[in-house]
Amino acid sequence: MSTFIGDYECKVDEKGRVLFPASLRKQVKSDSPDRFVVKKDIYEDCLVLYPMEEWERQTDIIRKNTNPYNREHNLFLREFFRGTAEVSLDSNGRMLLPKRLLEMVGIGREIVMSGMNDKIEIWAKDRYENVQLGSSDFANLAERILGSTPLKDE
Template sequence: MVTFIGEFNLKIDAKGRLVFPSALKKQINSSAQDSFVIKEDLFEKCLVLYPMEEWERQNSILRKKLNPFNAKHNMFLRGFAKGAAELSLDGSSRLLIPKRLLDYANIDKEVVLAGQNGKIEIWSKDQYEALFSQEIDYSDLAAEVIGDSLNPEA
């Protein structure tokens, strides 16, 4: 699994294309650099971009843990895949993002690509800045989320 590093401020052209940063492309396994899945995020009004290899890994995990004949599992699977589309880089290293997904994330012209574990979040620049304008006590958040479960010896 790739841990993407970096934040990139980009512009979307009138057709809904953005130039994929070469710094992110270099972080992807060379055999899968041009194929992606993009989808709506489950928690925020942003988009999530997975390299195809990571998308397949995520789905493999879900297939092992979830039963599609269980109504709640099926509801989660439906939400996880909501809005998903397969994308490829064109000859100019651009991604064409479907208009319905741009509309979902309120993306107009300026976007932020934010690297995460195994995925890249795509945000409207305004919404991304608003997210981080909130005062968050990261030490309290870390204690709540991680607690004392980190064991550097493990």
């Protein structure tokens, strides 16, 4: 499983192509290192890029927790998969991001690719700079989430 770290500023050309950062490429641990799935994030106005193996893991979780014959689940599935696209790196290390997805999240020419554990978020550069928590807000959030959880030895 891949673990992605780091923030990388990139340029999107007029066709929607972006050069995938070499540092992120080295972090891909997959049998299909050039294949990804991209979709709009559920919570934020950004895109999420999954290596193919992680995407398959995510869809397995969804399959185990949904019933397509349940109306509410079917609505969730439709929205979850809306606009999803498979993308791959070309021989120059570029990927073509679908224009409909770029427009959906307000991405222009400048983006930030941000490693987020097992996925990569793709943000419009100006939006990414504005979603940062202050240090005390982050400390309070960390305490609420992790402060009462006993640490486990691995």
